[in-house]
Amino acid sequence: xxxxxxxxxxxxxxxxxxxxxxxxxxxxxxxxxxxxxxxxxxxxxxxxxxxxxxxxxxxxxxxxxxxxxxxxxxxxxxxxxxxxxxxxxxxxxxxxxxxxxxxxxxxxxxxxxxxxxxxxxxxxxxxxxxxxxxxxxxxxxxxxxxxxxxxxxxxxxxxxxxxxxxxxxxxxxxxxxxxxxxxxxxxxxxxxxxxxxxxxxxxxxxxxxxxxxxxxxxxxxxxxxxxxxxxxxxxxxxxxxxxxxxxxxxxxxxxxxxxxxxxxxxxxxxxxxxxxxxxxxxxxxxxxxxxxxxxxxxxxxxxxxxxxxxxxxxxxxxxxxxxxxxxxxxxxxxxxxxxxxxxxxxxxxxxxxxxxxxxxxxxxxxxxxxxxxxxxxxxxxxxxxxxxxxxxxxxxxxxxxxxxxxxxxxxxxxxxxxxxxxxxxxxxxxxxxxxxxxxxxxxxxxxxxxxxxxxxxxxxxxxxxxxxxxxxxxxxxxxxxxxxxxxxxxxxxxxxxxxxxxxxxxxxxxxxxxxxxxxxxxxxxxxxxxxxxxxxxxxxxxxxxxxxxxxxxxxxxxxxxxxxxxxxxxxxxxxxxxxxxxxxxxxxxxxxxxxxxxxxxxxxxxxxxxxxxxxxxxxxxxxxxxxxxxxxxxxxxxxxxxxxxxxxxxxxxxxxxxxxxxxxxxxxxxxxxxxxxxxxxxxxxxxxxxxxxxxxxxxxxxxxxxxxxxxxxxxxxxx
Amino acid sequence: xxxxxxxxxxxxxxxxxxxxxxxxxxxxxxxxxxxxxxxxxxxxxxxxxxxxxxxxxxxxxxxxxxxxxxxxxxxxxxxxxxxxxxxxxxxxxxxxxxxxxxxxxxxxxxxxxxxxxxxxxxxxxxxxxxxxxxxxxxxxxxxxxxxxxxxxxxxxxxxxxxxxxxxxxxxxxxxxxxxxxxxxxxxxxxxxxxxxxxxxxxxxxxxxxxxxx
Numbered sequence: 001x002x003x004x005x006x007x008x009x010x011x012x013x014x015x016x017x018x019x020x021x022x023x024x025x026x027x028x029x030x031x032x033x034x035x036x037x038x039x040x041x042x043x044x045x046x047x048x049x050x051x052x053x054x055x056x057x058x059x060x061x062x063x064x065x066x067x068x069x070x071x072x073x074x075x076x077x078x079x080x081x082x083x084x085x086x087x088x089x090x091x092x093x094x095x096x097x098x099x100x101x102x103x104x105x106x107x108x109x110x111x112x113x114x115x116x117x118x119x120x121x122x123x124x125x126x127x128x129x130x131x132x133x134x135x136x137x138x139x140x141x142x143x144x145x146x147x148x149x150x151x152x153x154x155x156x157x158x159x160x161x162x163x164x165x166x167x168x169x170x171x172x173x174x175x176x177x178x179x180x181x182x183x184x185x186x187x188x189x190x191x192x193x194x195x196x197x198x199x200x201x202x203x204x205x206x207x208x209x210x211x212x213x214x215x216x217x218x219x220x221x222x223x224x225x226x227x228x229x230x231x232x233x234x235x236x237x238x239x240x241x242x243x244x245x246x247x248x249x250x251x252x253x254x255x256x257x258x259x260x261x262x263x264x265x266x267x268x269x270x271x272x273x274x275x276x277x278x279x280x281x282x283x284x285x286x287x288x289x290x291x292x293x294x295x296x297x298x299x300x301x302x303x304x305x306x307x308x309x310x311x312x313x314x315x316x317x318x319x320x321x322x323x324x325x326x327x328x329x330x331x332x333x334x335x336x337x338x339x340x341x342x343x344x345x346x347x348x349x350x351x352x353x354x355x356x357x358x359x360x361x362x363x364x365x366x367x368x369x370x371x372x373x374x375x376x377x378x379x380x381x382x383x384x385x386x387x388x389x390x391x392x393x394x395x396x397x398x399x400x401x402x403x404x405x406x407x408x409x410x411x412x413x414x415x416x417x418x419x420x421x422x423x424x425x426x427x428x429x430x431x432x433x434x435x436x437x438x439x440x441x442x443x444x445x446x447x448x449x450x451x452x453x454x455x456x457x458x459x460x461x462x463x464x465x466x467x468x469x470x471x472x473x474x475x476x477x478x479x480x481x482x483x484x485x486x487x488x489x490x491x492x493x494x495x496x497x498x499x500x501x502x503x504x505x506x507x508x509x510x511x512x513x514x515x516x517x518x519x520x521x522x523x524x525x526x527x528x529x530x531x532x533x534x535x536x537x538x539x540x541x542x543x544x545x546x547x548x549x550x551x552x553x554x555x556x557x558x559x560x561x562x563x564x565x566x567x568x569x570x571x572x573x574x575x576x577x578x579x580x581x582x583x584x585x586x587x588x589x590x591x592x593x594x595x596x597x598x599x600x601x602x603x604x605x606x607x608x609x610x611x612x613x614x615x616x617x618x619x620x621x622x623x624x625x626x627x628x629x630x631x632x633x634x635x636x637x638x639x640x641x642x643x644x645x646x647x648x649x650x651x652x653x654x655x656x657x658x659x660x661x662x663x664x665x666x667x668x669x670x671x672x673x674x675x676x677x678x679x680x681x682x683x684x685x686x687x688x689x690x691x692x693x694x695x696x697x698x699x700x701x702x703x704x705x706x707x708x709x710x711x712x713x714x715x716x717x718x719x
Numbered sequence: 720x721x722x723x724x725x726x727x728x729x730x731x732x733x734x735x736x737x738x739x740x741x742x743x744x745x746x747x748x749x750x751x752x753x754x755x756x757x758x759x760x761x762x763x764x765x766x767x768x769x770x771x772x773x774x775x776x777x778x779x780x781x782x783x784x785x786x787x788x789x790x791x792x793x794x795x796x797x798x799x800x801x802x803x804x805x806x807x808x809x810x811x812x813x814x815x816x817x818x819x820x821x822x823x824x825x826x827x828x829x830x831x832x833x834x835x836x837x838x839x840x841x842x843x844x845x846x847x848x849x850x851x852x853x854x855x856x857x858x859x860x861x862x863x864x865x866x867x868x869x870x871x872x873x874x875x876x877x878x879x880x881x882x883x884x885x886x887x888x889x890x891x892x893x894x895x896x897x898x899x900x901x902x903x904x905x906x907x908x909x910x911x912x913x914x915x916x917x918x919x920x921x922x923x924x925x926x927x928x929x930x931x932x
Contacts, residue, residue, distance in 0.1 A: 187743055228806055228807065229806040229807065229810060230810070231777060231808075231810040231811050232777060233777040233778065233796060233811075234776060234777060234778045234779065235778075235779045235780075235781075236778045236779065236780055237764065237779075237780040237781060237782070238779075238780075238781050239781060246779055248807075248810040248811060248813070248814050249810065253814050268776075272776065
C-alpha cells in the first residue's frame, strides 16, 4: 500500500509538472495528444485522475507512465524549440528597436535643427540688425555662388525698400554691404535724417527711413549712384562730429555719420574695394565690348531694334501706375507669405498649388515693373521650394534609407509640377542607387556562395523592379526621362555584376555553384521583363569574359587530369570486395546519373575501370553544369570543351590499345570505350535534349570513334 | 516716434541754416602724388610735420580760422594724387571753391603735371578766374631743386595766378597760401552775391532732379 501511495504521489507530481509545461507548450502540440488535452483541460483534477488510473491495474499504469513520459519528452522538446524561437524573435526585435532608436535620434536631431532655424528666422525678420551683422558671411557666399546670392540679396531689397524695382532688374547686380547711417548737413553738420545705405557691386543705393512703415517695407528709395562717378572722402576732422565721411555725387555732396569708427572704416574700405572690383570688371567688359563691336560691325546689325526696346520701356512705365492695381488682390498680397508658410510646414503640394495659381494669373498680366517685382519675389520662393524638394530627395547620411521608392514619390511629383523633371529624375535615381547599395550592404556573407547570390538577387532585382514601376508612375508623361532610367538600370547592373563576379569567380567555387548562381541571376533578369526592362544581354555581355576564362581553365584542368590518371591506369575491373560495398557504389553512381548495374558480375566486380567510372561521373556533371549555363553565345565553347575532353580520353584508350603490355586486356578496354563513347555520350545527348539544345554534330562525330577503335583492334596483332 | 524725430531734425536744420553766421571756404589740394599736399594740410591744421609718406585717398578737414578779423571756416579736401576715375576727380573739383595746385620743386614731372590739373579744373569749373594758387613745395630742399623759381613764376604769370614757394617741414608760407586762397575765394563770393542773390539754392534743387533721372 505504501509503495502504491508513493507511486501515486510520484505520478501526481509528474502529472502536475507536465500539466504546467503542457499548458506552456504550443497549442498545436497539445491538440495532437488526447492525453495532453485531458491534462491541460481547465477542470482537471490530478487526484481524481490518478485514483482512476490506479484502479485500472499495473499494466495500464505502465502504459500510462510511458505515455506520460513521451508527453513529457515532447513537451520538453517543444519548450526548447519555443525558447529558441522566442529567443530569435527577441533578437530580431532588439535589432529592429536599435534601428528605430537610431532613427528617433536622427529625428530629434533634425527637430532641434529645425527649431534653431525657426528661432533664427524669427529674429531675422523682426530685427534688421541681424541681417546687417551677418553681412560679411553673405558676401563670402556671394563669391562662391554669385547667381544664387544675387537673387537672394535683391529679393531681400525688394521686400525692404519701396520703389526700388528698377534697381533689382539689372542682371548680375548684387548686394555687397548695407547699413544705417545718419545724413548730416554738409555745411553745418547738423543731422538731417536717418538713411539706410545699400552698397551694390556697381552702385550705391540710398534709402530713407519710412515714416509710418507698415509690413516688411522699411525704407523709401532715394537715389542710386553709379560707383564710378562717386567720390568718397574721409572726413578726418569735422570738429565734434566723429565717424563721418563725405560722398560727392555731382552736384550733391553728402556727409554721413556712421555709428562707430569701426563701421566707418568698414564703409570706406568696402567702398574702395568695390570700386576697384568694378573698375576691373569694367575693363574686362570694355574689352569684351570691343570684340563684340568688331563682330557686330561685321554682321552689320540694324539699330532699329534698340529703339523699339526703348519705346516699349516708356510705354510700360506709363502703364505702371495702372498695373499696380492689378496686384492689389488680397490673395496676391498674401501669397509670398503663404508660400513661406507652406514651405516651412513642408506642405509642398500646397506650395506648388499656389505657385501654379499665381503663375497662371501672372501670364495674363502685362510685364510692368510692379508685376516684375512681384514675380521676382515669387521666383525667389519657387527657388526655395525647389531646394526643399531636392533636399528631400538628396541622399544624406542623416536620412534613413529604409523607405521604399514610394517615399520619394511626393517630392518627385511636386518637382515635376514645377518643371524640374530632369533634376527630379536624376535625384530620384541617385536616391534609389543609394538605397540599393544600402540594402545590399545589409546582406551578410554566410559562406555559401549560392545562398549569398540568391540573397543578392532577392534584394537587387526587386529593388530594380520597384524603382522601375515607381519611375513609370512618377514620370508617366516624361518620356525623355525613360532613357535616364534605362541608363541608370544598366549602371546598377554593372555594379551588381561586379559584386557578383567578385563573389562567384573570386573564390574557388566549383562549376556547379557557378552554374547555379548564373542561373539564379538569369531568372531574376527574366522577371524584369514584367516592367519592360530587358537586361539579359547586358548581363551576359558583362559576364562573358570571366565565364569563358573559367570554362577554358576548367577544361585544361580536366584534360590534365585525364592524362595523369591515364598514365596510372592498370585496366583492371573495379573490385568492391563485397556485395554490400558494390551496391553502395552503384547507388552513388546512380545518384550521379549513371546506371552500372548491368556491368556487375561476381557480386562485387564491375566490368569498368575505376578511371572510366570516374571520368563518366565527372564528365556527366560537367556537361550538366555547362549546359545549365548554356547561351547561344557559349554554344561553341561548350561543344569544344566536351569534344576536347572526349578526344583526350579516346587518345588515352587508343594508346593503351596499341601497347603490347595491355594486349590481353583489349576486350576489356573496348568495353570501357563502348561505355564511354556510347552510353555516356547517350546520357550527354539526353542532357542536351532536356535543355532543349540541339546536339552538336561535333559530338556526334565523337560517337563514331568507337567504331574506329573497334576496327583498330582488328588490325592489331594478337597477343 | 521716429518720424517725429526726423521731422524735428529737418526743422532744426532749416532753422540752423537760416541762422548760420559762419562762411565756409572750400579749398582743394591738387597735385601729383608725393608732392606734400597732405603734409601742407596737416601742418596748417595741426602745426605738425608728418615725415612718413602714406598715399592719401581723399581726406577732408574743417577748421575755424580768423580771416582778416572775421571768423570763418575752412574746409580742406586733400585729394589723392592718383585717382582711377576721371569722373570721380571731376566730382572732387566740382565741390571746391579754390585750389592749391601743389608741385614739388625737387621733381620736374610734378611741375609738368600742374598744367594738366589746371586744365581739368578750368574745364570742370568752367571759370578761368577760379581762385587758384600755384604752390612749389619742399622749398627747404634747395639742394635738390629741379624746378627754378623763374620757370614756375613764368607759368604762374601765364595763368595769371600767384606763385608761392612753401615748406611743409619748416612751415614757411604754409599759412600764407591757405589765407591768400581764402581771401581770393572771399572776394569772388562777394562779387557773386552782388550779381545775383539766392540763385545757387534753386540751382541745387534742379540739378539734383537731374541725377535722379
